[in-house]
Amino acid sequence: MHLCLENHSKNLVALWQGKYKGLDEGKESYQLSEALWERIGQETAQAGDTVPSSFRHRTPNIWTEKHIFTAEDWAFWMIHIAPYVLRNRFNRPKYYKHFMKFNSILKHTIQYSFTEKDLDELEQDIIDYVKEYEIIYYQFLAQRLSACPLTVHALLHIPYDIRNNGPPCNNWTFIMERWCGSLLPAIKSRKQPFTCLALRQYQAAQLFEVVNRYNVTQLMPLRHDMNVPSRHEKRFSKSAYLISFLRNPIKHNHTPDMTIRKKIAKHLTTSFSGSIRAWLDILPQIMERWAKVRIGNGGDLIRGAIAQMSSRQSFHDASFVCYELFADANAHRPQAKEDFVRTVYYGRLEYILHCTIPSNIISKNTEPETILFGIITTCDTQGHNATLELTYFRSLTSYIEIVDLAAICTVVGRIQIGTTNPQWVIVDRSGSWACTAFTDDSLTVDAPQQEEL
Structure with missing residues (x-):
């Protein structure tokens, strides 16, 4: 999922914003104006008030705060928000239809289970999507070859990886990425970064030993068992x-x-x-x-x-x-x-x-x-x-x-779209796919650490 969310999704938005490796539109017209992106960013940010917190934290403004988007932010925006905020905003409908194919691929990829027929259909959908991507963004011109990074080709391998490894929601590495992210602030020296990382690991091991030796977990406030009613x-x-x-x-x-x-x-x-x-x-x-x-x-x-x-x-x-x-x-x-x-x-x-x-x-x-x-x-x-x-x-x-x-x-959540004649849209995440939100249940009573994404 890192391939789709942290790589390809970023590249698509950069292309639509005209900020992808200095490329222009060529013979196409898929870029959106700054005024449109400003409005899309406002609608994205305002959705935080009308989307329940159980869905995820507030999604940042994709126009002014795209640099702080995490994989969770990209997943929620691409799956639930983008289909609404991008509709009728491209100069030609084919760009939106092409994006919706990627939206469908994302939803199918995060399913809990697959049949062989599902994988065959997913494989064909990805092939069609990549072919259209090359026509729209690559345009088969040597000077536009940068529009086809390795991540576009890697999309074709998703069905093969699912056949070998099972559904991505069972084996993705977001926990490891969270751990690596927690290590980055420990690097205080550019000259000796590995010494800083080793010291951080050493201190974490010390803390873990103290917690186990003195049963500190018994003194920590544990989360209430969610299947038992609380006093409220x-x-x-x-x-x-x-x-x-x-x-x-x-x-x-x-x-x-x-x-x-x-x-x-x-x-x-x-x-x-x-x-x-x-x-x-x-x-x-x-x-x-x-x-x-x-x-x-x-x-x-x-x-x-x-x-x-x-x-x-x-x-x-x-x-x-x-x-x-x-x-x-x-x-x-x-x-x-x-x-x-x-x-x-x-x-x-x-x-x-x-x-x-x-x-x-x-x-x-x-x-x-x-x-x-x-x-x-x-x-x-x-x-x-x-x-x-x-x-x-x-x-x-x-x-x-x-x-x-x-x-x-x-x-369910809802998002307000449009200015002159605004309307509301429904955000329902109860489909047959994994929730694209990271949850740490390590403090839940009798529950190991789990994740959803």
């Missing part, structure tokens, strides 16, 4: 919510208004039959209102909009979510038989209601039953799935939807 969280025994950890703040005596109660009643009629009037009589008047929820098994922390607004601190917005429901594909055909298909939706989680349904003859529960409802303001994304295609929306709709908390899959 609550988990319910119902199987559907075993991986849902409700988190403070909580309002115990919350009274939902009649609009919300009617929507909850309508939701229950769909689940258990009965009438809205009957369910309104059954529903309790007071329900607990929770502001946050954490999804277990390594899932995300979702901050409801009510927690986002009440907080005085500046947080990354983590209130937008992806949820899945079964929708009738024949809803527009009243006479047709119902055909329910799983459909992806996006919206902003406002808060969570803890509703205790008393025993009743409609749902046929003999004991009080707990149901957790997510109150979501919907986005009109036209049924698009952001893990498979570019997904836009203008603004939040006025429609409030009630969904079972178990239907919420993950937290």
Whole structure:
């Protein structure tokens, strides 16, 4: 992945900025103006406010701070941000289409698993991409030979390396690169750099010996086991919510208004039959209102909009979510038989209601039953799935939807694109690929050091 992220991605951006080894565009016109790059840089930097911190740290401005981009920054920008901020900004569509082929190659390369068919398709995609790259940037001119460094040819070997070594996310060397990066500040002498490195290694070994001999790790604050609720969280025994950890703040005596109660009643009629009037009589008047929820098994922390607004601190917005429901594909055909298909939706989680349904003859529960409802303001994304295609929306709709908390899959980010007629785009990283973020779990209880990238 170092080949794609730290080498080829940098070269592509340098070509688009007109800063690649003194090369001009030749007979092509792929360079973007400084005004466009300034706007792209602003949109990239502003995305930090609306992309959850669980995705990664804030991505720097790619126009003014490209020099501090790490491999994680390049990965997130190339996979999730660039498809939106570069769209309709090249003089000719073919440059954007060519980049999107590289975007697809990146996504396929960081998959968790491959079939032989996947590798054959990836190999052909890379061959097509490299051929087009030579036509656009090399142009088969001797004076432009510098546009074809070894890293471009090395892309062709990726499928072969995967066949021999397995998925790149299982064997990349980002931990080693982090360690080498920590050694660089130790070099204080240009004349004797290796002496400085040896001293740093010697001191690290001394520290490691002290920690082990005196059990210093027992005195260190360890991270809480993420699969066990903390003192600020609550988990319910119902199987559907075993991986849902409700988190403070909580309002115990919350009274939902009649609009919300009617929507909850309508939701229950769909689940258990009965009438809205009957369910309104059954529903309790007071329900607990929770502001946050954490999804277990390594899932995300979702901050409801009510927690986002009440907080005085500046947080990354983590209130937008992806949820899945079964929708009738024949809803527009009243006479047709119902055909329910799983459909992806996006919206902003406002808060969570803890509703205790008393025993009743409609749902046929003999004991009080707990149901957790997510109150979501919907986005009109036209049924698009952001893990498979570019997904836009203008603004939040006025429609409030009630969904079972178990239907919420993950937290998502959003980025605002454009100035005169701005629109929002969805950033959903829940696809079948590895998360391009380095995480150090060395302080987690009973967990070895791991990484994701």
